[in-house]
Amino acid sequence: MIRKKLATIASIALIPPVIASVVITILVLMREHGSTFHQLIVWITAVLTTGGLQIAYVLYLKHLDQVSAWDVPEKEHRSQPYLISAAISAAGLLVLLFLNASVFLWGLLWCYTFNTIILYAINRHWKISAHMMGFTGPLVFLWPALGIWLLAAVPLAALLAWARIETRAHSFGQVIAGAAAGVVLTLAQIWILLSIVLPAFR
Numbered sequence: 606m607i608r609k610k611l612a613t614i615a616s617i618a619l620i621p622p623v624i625a626s627v628v629i630t631i632l633v634l635m636r637e638h639g640s641t642f643h644q645l646i647v648w649i650t651a652v653l654t655t656g657g658l659q660i661a662y663v664l665y666l667k668h669l670d671q672v673s674a675w676d677v678p679e680k681e682h683r684s685q686p687y688l689i690s691a692a693i694s695a696a697g698l699l700v701l702l703f704l705n706a707s708v709f710l711w712g713l714l715w716c717y718t719f720n721t722i723i724l725y726a727i728n729r730h731w732k733i734s735a736h737m738m739g740f741t742g743p744l745v746f747l748w749p750a751l752g753i754w755l756l757a758a759v760p761l762a763a764l765l766a767w768a769r770i771e772t773r774a775h776s777f778g779q780v781i782a783g784a785a786a787g788v789v790l791t792l793a794q795i796w797i798l799l800s801i802v803l804p805a806f807r
Contacts, residue, residue, distance in 0.1 A: 612771035619765045621739025622656025628743040636709040654697025659690045680732040687725035694718040716794040734783030741787030
C-alpha cells in the first residue's frame, strides 16, 4: 500500500508539464535574450502550451466524467486529448515565433507538436508511456547547456519508470519504449528542423 502511494506521488510530481516547466525555466534563463518582460511572456507562453493548458483540459474532461483519472489510463480515451494537446503546442509555437523567441524555446514547441502527433498515432495501436516521453524528450534540449550533468536526471527517470509500473499504468516495455521514444523522436525533430526546415527559409 505504501509503495503504491509513493508511486502515485512520484507519478504526479514528475508529470510532463512539471518537467517541461523546469526545462523551459532553464532555457529562458540561459538562452532567451531581451527584456525581463519579454522573457516572462515567453516563459508564460511556453509553460502554458507545453502542459498547463493541456492539464486544464484533461481536468475539465475529468469534471465531465469523460475520463476516469487525471492521467487518462484508458488508451481509447487518450486520442482526443493528444490531438488537442498537439493543437495547443502548435499555437504556442506560432506565438513564440511571433515573439521572436530563441530557437531553443520555439524549437521545443516544434518538438512537442510533432511528437504529440506521433504519440497519438502510436496510442491508436499501443499504450506507450507518455510520462516517460514527456520526461526524456525535453531534457534533450538541456544537453548543450548542461552536458554530462544531465545524467543527474537518470535516477529521477528510473523513479518515474518504477512509479508507472508500480501503479500498473504501464508495463516495463511501455515505459522503456516511452523513454527511448522521447529521446529518439526529439533528436529526429531537431534534425528535421535544423537540416530541412530552417535552411528552406534562409
